[in-house]
Amino acid sequence: MSFSFDIYDFTSFTKWIDVSLTSYCTPFWAMIWEMLIIGVAILIFYAVVGLFLVYAERKVCAFIQNRVGPNRVGPYGFIQTVADLVKLLFKELVTIKKADKFLFNLAPFIVIIVNFMVIAAIPFAKGLHAVNFNIGIFYMMAVSSMGVIGILLAGWSSNNKFSLIGAMRSGAQIVSYELSVGLSMITMVILAGTMQLTNTYDPVTNQVLVHGIVDLQKDGWFIFTGHLPAIIAFVIFLIAGTAETNRGPFDFAEAESELTAGFHTEYSGIKFALFYLSEFMNMFIVASIAATIFWGGWMPFHLGHIFGDWVSGFNNVMDYIPPFVWYIGKTFVIIWIIMLFKWTFPRLRIDQLLTLEWKYLLPINLINIILMALVVLMGWHF
Amino acid sequence: MTEEISSVVEVDDQEYIINFGPQHPSTHGVLRFVVNLRGEVVKNLQPHIGYIHRGIEKMCEKLTYQQIIHLTDRMDYLSAHMNNEAVCLCVEKALDIEVPERVKYVRTILDELNRIASHQLWWCSFGMDMGGQTCYFYGLRDREKILDIFEETCGGRLLLSYNTPGGLMWDIHPNFQQRIKDFIKYFRKKLPEYDKILTGNVILQERTKGIGHLSLEDAISYGVTGPTARASGFSCDVRKNYPYSAYDKVDFKEILYTEGDTFHRYLARMEEMRESMKILEQLVDNIPAGDFTAKMKPVVKLPEGEYFQRVETSRGELGVYIISKGDKFPYRIKFRSPNFCNLATMNLMASGFKIADLIAISGSMDLVIPDIDR
Amino acid sequence: MKSIIEYISGIYRGLRSLLIGMSVTGKYFFSPRAIVTQQYPENRHGHGKRSKKQLVMFDRFKGEVVMPHDANNQHKCTGCGICEINCPNGTIEIISVSKVGEDGKKKRAIEKHIYRLGMCSFCALCVKTCPSKALEFSQEFEHAVFDRTKLVKVLNKPGSSLMKGVE
Ligand code: SF4
Numbered sequence A: 001m002s003f004s005f006d007i008y009d010f011t012s013f014t015k016w017i018d019v020s021l022t023s024y025c026t027p028f029w030a031m032i033w034e035m036l037i038i039g040v041a042i043l044i045f046y047a048v049v050g051l052f053l054v055y056a057e058r059k060v061c062a063f064i065q066n067r068v069g070p071n072r073v074g075p076y077g078f079i080q081t082v083a084d085l086v087k088l089l090f091k092e093l094v095t096i097k098k099a100d101k102f103l104f105n106l107a108p109f110i111v112i113i114v115n116f117m118v119i120a121a122i123p124f125a126k127g128l129h130a131v132n133f134n135i136g137i138f139y140m141m142a143v144s145s146m147g148v149i150g151i152l153l154a155g156w157s158s159n160n161k162f163s164l165i166g167a168m169r170s171g172a173q174i175v176s177y178e179l180s181v182g183l184s185m186i187t188m189v190i191l192a193g194t195m196q197l198t199n200t201y202d203p204v205t206n207q208v209l210v211h212g213i214v215d216l217q218k219d220g221w222f223i224f225t226g227h228l229p230a231i232i233a234f235v236i237f238l239i240a241g242t243a244e245t246n247r248g249p250f251d252f253a254e255a256e257s258e259l260t261a262g263f264h265t266e267y268s269g270i271k272f273a274l275f276y277l278s279e280f281m282n283m284f285i286v287a288s289i290a291a292t293i294f295w296g297g298w299m300p301f302h303l304g305h306i307f308g309d310w311v312s313g314f315n316n317v318m319d320y321i322p323p324f325v326w327y328i329g330k331t332f333v334i335i336w337i338i339m340l341f342k343w344t345f346p347r348l349r350i351d352q353l354l355t356l357e358w359k360y361l362l363p364i365n366l367i368n369i370i371l372m373a374l375v376v377l378m379g380w381h382f
Numbered sequence B: 001m002t003e004e005i006s007s008v009v010e011v012d013d014q015e016y017i018i019n020f021g022p023q024h025p026s027t028h029g030v031l032r033f034v035v036n037l038r039g040e041v042v043k044n045l046q047p048h049i050g051y052i053h054r055g056i057e058k059m060c061e062k063l064t065y066q067q068i069i070h071l072t073d074r075m076d077y078l079s080a081h082m083n084n085e086a087v088c089l090c091v092e093k094a095l096d097i098e099v100p101e102r103v104k105y106v107r108t109i110l111d112e113l114n115r116i117a118s119h120q121l122w123w124c125s126f127g128m129d130m131g132g133q134t135c136y137f138y139g140l141r142d143r144e145k146i147l148d149i150f151e152e153t154c155g156g157r158l159l160l161s162y163n164t165p166g167g168l169m170w171d172i173h174p175n176f177q178q179r180i181k182d183f184i185k186y187f188r189k190k191l192p193e194y195d196k197i198l199t200g201n202v203i204l205q206e207r208t209k210g211i212g213h214l215s216l217e218d219a220i221s222y223g224v225t226g227p228t229a230r231a232s233g234f235s236c237d238v239r240k241n242y243p244y245s246a247y248d249k250v251d252f253k254e255i256l257y258t259e260g261d262t263f264h265r266y267l268a269r270m271e272e273m274r275e276s277m278k279i280l281e282q283l284v285d286n287i288p289a290g291d292f293t294a295k296m297k298p299v300v301k302l303p304e305g306e307y308f309q310r311v312e313t314s315r316g317e318l319g320v321y322i323i324s325k326g327d328k329f330p331y332r333i334k335f336r337s338p339n340f341c342n343l344a345t346m347n348l349m350a351s352g353f354k355i356a357d358l359i360a361i362s363g364s365m366d367l368v369i370p371d372i373d374r
Numbered sequence C: 001m002k003s004i005i006e007y008i009s010g011i012y013r014g015l016r017s018l019l020i021g022m023s024v025t026g027k028y029f030f031s032p033r034a035i036v037t038q039q040y041p042e043n044r045h046g047h048g049k050r051s052k053k054q055l056v057m058f059d060r061f062k063g064e065v066v067m068p069h070d071a072n073n074q075h076k077c078t079g080c081g082i083c084e085i086n087c088p089n090g091t092i093e094i095i096s097v098s099k100v101g102e103d104g105k106k107k108r109a110i111e112k113h114i115y116r117l118g119m120c121s122f123c124a125l126c127v128k129t130c131p132s133k134a135l136e137f138s139q140e141f142e143h144a145v146f147d148r149t150k151l152v153k154v155l156n157k158p159g160s161s162l163m164k165g166v167e
């Protein structure tokens, strides 16, 4: 098979890698190589996106606050975060005398590993994803909630009361908000009728075996086709997702003005940087999940055929924008909204956080699921 | 450390002790709270002070009355001008000098500008204590306008040293009035933004309403003053009750609430900014012509006796008590600083609430630590 | 029923207040004109990409105490020592000598007017009380030095003399 690279469809590209690798070595080694390639690719992606997000956040908050933000290193301060990372790499790793050293060192890695596991399932463009489970959404939900273990370990092992309070808060927070995130995703699963993220094709006949959530949004993103319940689910997902990423206004685990730095008070140097990066990657993950299940992931903006025949021309124009760009664009719009949350609202108190979840989000969510089920049953969606 | 504290504070086995400060982002300086916590709930709280004690009162005993002024700047640095004025008024009272009308007007204007600047800084740091960091920059952005007025006329931005017994150091700058009018116009537009971003916010209201209640009785018996006391319904505004400078000539409302919780302490300060702007509007066009200082001897010697003068700073009532033995130095000078008394109620207000509330309450008190320690 | 209405209106009011707050921050995000940052080292000169407006300090700004000299290297300080007395924290030290003037009379003249910038609290008493108005504030604010001894300055320039007509 000859080399083919198509920015609209990565399927042939990934297939080309696969075929050429198997032609050189045994399937076992081909598999190992593929894993390595994907691992390295995700690692690079992680670092690049993480650093860019740190930069983006600093710029966004600067503009919101009538400031300029980083503007000294590189054009428009673009390399500032790289410089910061280098600085953090050179910093001393302070070890706490009475800390549980093993857990203390382990904690940042747990947080990072969890991030990687989720990223693996995200479809970035057509044919560009590491794995495509038939329970994709379920997998994401399950894995992303494990990040809290890293935070709990960090808080516990630091042997610092501020850290401990932060970690315990974060535990309570994630346990409750996981529920809302899950339920709002389930609402969309009801609409989609599948938990798989992208289509699987029969290798021979090239027919669709299982429909994926992204491909199902071909004739309109779920937030439009699912109208009211989908919008409610989206809002809930945004709130709960922000809470799950430990970002303001839900940054209890850090709570700078209360707990100095919360669970990572005692971390320094690169270990701190890992926590810091993972916070941003968590945000990226939440945003990309939201983009995928509500805004169609890499699917271009298509109008349904109920608007008449002219839409196919419009849809064709939209198709000219490569899917990867769609995906990144949507994700960053959502990231911007999440950043706006952080830079506008004061922090909640821990009991208000629980009130918000158990008194507001959860009941609304449950009603919303019933509503969505009704909509789907009666065929009221588009 | 723990042993030392637990010998002082009773701790049962469910509680643990945590040190807030002296280095902590929300104590706004070197104040230390030793807090007994049960889970997240504050059981007991002891403020420890003295980390920034500089012995200002003792230093004053070797300084002439003109020289004292610049030290008072450094007590409550956010109401530097009111501190200056307190000493000046006390000395003028002792010498029985009538300062020119112009001086009175300018002093009052600067007082109110300083009050707004101080409340702006309080607003932004309160916002930051609550976790809304953007407030900080909006507040500072607007405060900069006032600092420009100060800088143009007084030469300093924070520490003004513009007063001197008998009057002012020099006359106001020609741009002074215009700049104030510009500022009022500008700030009238920006203040509603403060409300939009913080006052009206449901999170802030939920976090502050009913939190940290201070009853009227406690406010009076602890000697709490300023907006903190007025939020509890204690009418203690020195500007109203014992007018000094030009306060008897202006019409303004004393902001009084009866609820006494964190939210109303917040509101009291927000409303005070509006009232201050009203006062400024009444005065700024009517500054009478005249000298900027009364005739003073180069060496000021107070007649033997004891003198007391109080002024309303942005945090409450500042009293200056001078004992003179007829020298050019005071025999003893004592400042009754508002923050010291306000701080004493912290335990009363915060115990029973959560850590986050403790931060909100101490934020709403607007403590300036160098004023407590002096 | 009433509680349900309260519940829903509570949600409505809450969401509304949050959106109002976001409208303020969102508005500022999209209005780069509102940026108030002054980019420091560039704005000293006031040209270039980063800063169009030049930083001008107010002429009353109390940067540091200086003693102005005229073109003939003459200043107005008579060495009377009043500023030294008036300074609250011993910032100023006057070292004066007796000189025989042109008319043959002995006169106090200044040898060194030492000003310790590191101790000055910018109270302006020296400037105000100087009988011959020999001192002034300059608008210089970049005081950082690597060596503390550099903060001790001699205000009268070497070889300077008293201006004519100043007593
Ligand atoms: S500077 Fe002025 S006050 Fe000081 S010694 Fe010279 S003349 Fe006297």
Ligand code: SF4
Pocket (backbone or CB within 6 Å): C065, C086, C087, C088, C089, C090, C091, C092, C119, C120, C121, C122, C123, C124, C125, C126, C127
């Ligand atoms: S400004 Fe004040 S502290 Fe500084 S030298 Fe002059 S008198 Fe002394």
